[in-house]
Amino acid sequence: xxxxxxxxxxxxxxxxxxxxxxxxxxxxxxxxxxxxxxxxxxxxxxxxxxxxxxxxxxxxxxxxxxxxxxxxxxxxxxxxxxxxxxxxxxxxxxxxxxxxxxxxxxxxxxxxxxxxxxxxxxxxxxxxxxxxxxxxxxxxxxxxxxxxxxxxxxxxxxxxxxxxxxxxxxxxxxxxxxxxxxxxxxxxxxxxxxxxxxxxxxxxxxxxxxxxxxxxxxxxxxxxxxxxxxxxxxxxxxxxxxxxxxxxxxxxxxxxxxxxxxxxxxxxxxxxxxxxxxxxxxxxxxxxxxxxxxxxxxxxxxxxxxxxxxxxxxxxxx
Amino acid sequence: xxxxxxxxxxxxxxxxxxxxxxxxxxxxxxxxxxxxxxxxxxxxxxxxxxxxxxxxxxxxxxxxxxxxxxxxxxxxxxxxxxxxxxxxxxxxxxxxxxxxxxxxxxxxxxxxxxxxxxxxxxxxxxxxxxxxxxxxxxxxxxxxxxxxxxxxxxxxxxxxxxxxxxxxxxxxxxxxxxxxxxxxxxxxxxxxxxxxxxxxxxxxxxxxxxxxxxxxxxxxxxxxxxxxxxxxxxxxxxxxxxxxxxxxxxxxxxxxxxxxxxxxxxxxxxxxxxxxxxxxxxxxxxxxxxxxxxxxxxxxxxxxxxxxxxxxxxxxxxxxxxxxxxxxxxxxxxxxxxxxxxxxxxx
Amino acid sequence: xxxxxxxxxxxxxxxxxxxxxxxxxxxxxxxxxxxxxxxxxxxxxxxxxxxxxxxxxxxxxxxxxxxxxxxxxxxxxxxxxxxxxxxxxxxxxxxxxxxxxxxxxxxxxxxxxxxxxxxxxxxxx
Numbered sequence: 001x002x003x004x005x006x007x008x009x010x011x012x013x014x015x016x017x018x019x020x021x022x023x024x025x026x027x028x029x030x031x032x033x034x035x036x037x038x039x040x041x042x043x044x045x046x047x048x049x050x051x052x053x054x055x056x057x058x059x060x061x062x063x064x065x066x067x068x069x070x071x072x073x074x075x076x077x078x079x080x081x082x083x084x085x086x087x088x089x090x091x092x093x094x095x096x097x098x099x100x101x102x103x104x105x106x107x108x109x110x111x112x113x114x115x116x117x118x119x120x121x122x123x124x125x126x127x128x129x130x131x132x133x134x135x136x137x138x139x140x141x142x143x144x145x146x147x148x149x150x151x152x153x154x155x156x157x158x159x160x161x162x163x164x165x166x167x168x169x170x171x172x173x174x175x176x177x178x179x180x181x182x183x184x185x186x187x188x189x190x191x192x193x194x195x196x197x198x199x200x201x202x203x204x205x206x207x208x209x210x211x212x213x214x215x216x217x218x219x220x221x222x223x224x225x226x227x228x229x230x231x232x233x234x235x236x237x238x239x240x241x242x243x244x245x246x247x248x249x250x251x252x253x254x255x256x257x258x259x260x261x262x263x264x265x266x267x268x269x270x271x272x273x274x275x276x277x278x279x280x281x282x283x284x285x286x287x288x289x290x291x292x293x294x295x296x297x298x299x300x301x302x303x304x305x306x307x308x309x310x311x312x313x314x315x316x317x318x
Numbered sequence: 319x320x321x322x323x324x325x326x327x328x329x330x331x332x333x334x335x336x337x338x339x340x341x342x343x344x345x346x347x348x349x350x351x352x353x354x355x356x357x358x359x360x361x362x363x364x365x366x367x368x369x370x371x372x373x374x375x376x377x378x379x380x381x382x383x384x385x386x387x388x389x390x391x392x393x394x395x396x397x398x399x400x401x402x403x404x405x406x407x408x409x410x411x412x413x414x415x416x417x418x419x420x421x422x423x424x425x426x427x428x429x430x431x432x433x434x435x436x437x438x439x440x441x442x443x444x445x446x447x448x449x450x451x452x453x454x455x456x457x458x459x460x461x462x463x464x465x466x467x468x469x470x471x472x473x474x475x476x477x478x479x480x481x482x483x484x485x486x487x488x489x490x491x492x493x494x495x496x497x498x499x500x501x502x503x504x505x506x507x508x509x510x511x512x513x514x515x516x517x518x519x520x521x522x523x524x525x526x527x528x529x530x531x532x533x534x535x536x537x538x539x540x541x542x543x544x545x546x547x548x549x550x551x552x553x554x555x556x557x558x559x560x561x562x563x564x565x566x567x568x569x570x571x572x573x574x575x576x577x578x579x580x581x582x583x584x585x586x587x588x589x590x591x592x593x594x595x596x597x598x599x600x601x602x603x604x605x606x607x608x609x610x611x612x613x614x615x616x617x618x619x620x621x622x623x624x625x626x627x628x629x630x631x632x633x634x635x636x637x638x639x640x641x642x643x644x645x646x647x648x649x650x651x652x653x654x655x656x657x658x659x660x661x662x663x664x665x
Numbered sequence: 666x667x668x669x670x671x672x673x674x675x676x677x678x679x680x681x682x683x684x685x686x687x688x689x690x691x692x693x694x695x696x697x698x699x700x701x702x703x704x705x706x707x708x709x710x711x712x713x714x715x716x717x718x719x720x721x722x723x724x725x726x727x728x729x730x731x732x733x734x735x736x737x738x739x740x741x742x743x744x745x746x747x748x749x750x751x752x753x754x755x756x757x758x759x760x761x762x763x764x765x766x767x768x769x770x771x772x773x774x775x776x777x778x779x780x781x782x783x784x785x786x787x788x789x790x
Binding site: 331334335337338339340341342343344345346348349380381382385 | 724
Binding site: 248277288 | 466623
């Protein structure tokens with residue numbers, strides 16, 4: 001017991017970086033090839049997103065209106081990828097859509113939008129979840145029950161249907177879609193954080209700090225955050241993939257991003273409306289491919305992280 | 319055996335579930351901004367017109383009276399008439415017509431998912447860390463990552479638009495016209511509304527083939543997702559069972575490891591997976607909404623999307639309550655299956 | 666826990682405990698509902714708008730509690746195992762959830778009743 005406490009105190013006094021390096025979590029994770037592949041995909045997507053934001057549309061590239069409004073008149077609509085039409089690899093590499101906009105540029109910019117709105121959704125859920133989970137653990141009893149049971153109920157709803165219901169009430173817009181999804185994801189974070197917070201509360205060093213007069217949840221957040229960093233990261237990663245898919249689904253159904261936005265969900269819905277029956281597969285293929293690969297990246301990494309956290313899962317049958 | 323009381327107890331729970339959902343729906347619609355009367359008469363109607371519709375709908379009564387009336391109507395599934403989507407038609411009729419379509423789709427998707435997902439999960443667990451295991455796991459992850467609204471269009475483009483093997487959308491070929499009733503031993507009976515069943519009942523083989531061809535791609539799209547989820551669950555559940563002590567003992571007695579796993583582990587490992595099938599049914603309904611939109615299937619999902627878009631409140635209310643009813647009934651079924659597998663649960 | 670449908674005595678005990686719990690939380694809810702209604706009236710809302718908002722909020726809490734109560738009973742086992750495999754460690758239990766949700770539903774019901782009584786008696790709606 002005494003030795004245990006000493007190690008813990010030593011551990012908590014070391015820097016975050018040292019502790020991460022010493023943890024079996026990171027070495028477990030890095031030995032998992034699939035997780036590393038996921039990390040690679042995410043990294044590549046971040047690069048694509050930044051490139052699209054800076055050089056495709058934005059301060060150093062064409063104005064955003066080139067991506068959003070119709071380009072009929074300048075170019076051919078529904079043109080197949082250049083390498084299919086024998087015009088060389090680099091002309092219209094992904095083809096053009098029904099309004100003659102370049103699908104390559106729009107798809108790349110879609111990565112920026114997906115990562116941006118994914119970050120907002122997951123970020124807000126994390127912050128809310130950390131707050132609620134900490135409050136529940138700290139006050140216990142009635143507060144704990146009310147907060148966590150409410151979270152349980154929200155957790156039981158299927159995310160897309162709940163989001164649809166919320167959008168039905170508050171009106172269809174990207175902002176409302178994000179709020180709906182934040183409501184859907186927050187419980188997962190609250191649950192994880194509460195568990196970690198309860199563990200920290202049992203430890204003596206928080207008792208000591210509280211005895212010294214620092215008796216408010218801020219102390220807890222300070223101690224809980226480092227201790228629940230790993231599970232929070234796992235949740236964030238898994239939910240990031242979900243958030244991107246759910247936001248795209250809401251946009252696809254017409255309850256998210258505005259029509260014309262170069263987001264993957266909107267592009268897929270335009271692809272279904274304009275290219276499905278006439279065979280212009282490139283309208284749907286490329287935005288969907290980017291969407292699926294990005295989500296796969298987050299799922300691979302999240303899955304690997306979960307295994308690394310819970311080494312039981314690695315034990316073999318024989 | 320499943321006792322009658324167990325089933326009765328579960329069925330009784332339907333009452334508070336629907337009561338709760340109805341209250342929630344009522345509350346939310348009254349808290350939400352916007353006047354339903356304006357939806358009906360249009361934004362440009364005069365105040366007098368709006369007031370008249372409000373009185374007709376009873377919106378001018380005190381709210382507690384509206385609440386009691388709403389609950390009374392909800393008991394008999396009467397949500398009034400649709401405002402916009404099926405203008406003037408009672409919501410109940412619309413639901414009765416559309417519901418079998420969605421149930422049929424979800425059912426085939428789920429069956430495909432179970433048929434492939436559970437064996438794959440077992441295989442993956444038995445051959446843990448082999449190539450098979452890795453492929454199955456990556457495949458399952460990919461299955462979860464690929465959105466329905468991408469796999470659906472691609473399958474249509476490949477098998478319908480390009481190859482022409484399967485139809486692009488709808489539920490049955492336009493050449494087929496199904497009557498409302500069928501005859502068994504001289505009595506006329508209503509049809510189920512599920513095309514694959516109805517065509518068989520009518521003995522129309524060509525129509526049945528057409529229905530199956532139409533349903534194939536949508537069911538596969540839903541099935542892939544369900545399969546991916548179930549195989550992951552099955553794998554981890556199986557591994558957990560295998561690690562338990564009695565399994566080690568059984569292995570120590572000298573039986574072959576794989577046979578032991580299948581014989582003793584399967585039944586126990588299936589229990590949590592089956593319960594998840596019930597909870598996952600909600601996700602399946604969400605998938606059905608997307609799938610119906612892509613394949614142009616006129617089920618309850620496409621209707622919900624249209625009703626939300628048009629703020630058709632009675633239709634939205636009816637759909638939400640129907641989803642809740644379905645979800646509860648499916649979980650009741652799951653519970654009964656569960657208690658077959660694990661007799662302890664009854665006590 | 667003994668099965669409430671097992672015997673008359675057990676059912677009676679179950680109902681007595683349950684009703685007691687409901688009544689206590691309904692009282693709290695009624696007070697909150699009344700305060701909310703009066704507060705809304707004080708901010709200058711019309712009687713109709715104030716009673717609609719207060720009653721609908723009560724119905725929201727009541728519906729949420731009722732749904733969750735029955736959900737806990739119905740899905741208790743399923744949720745516990747689903748979370749064991751799909752989520753990280755949890756300590757969700759059916760019994761806790763049921764009691765907490767019965768309180769929530771009771772409070773919502775109390776608020777609805779209080780608003781209805783106050784609204785029809787005081788405001789004469």
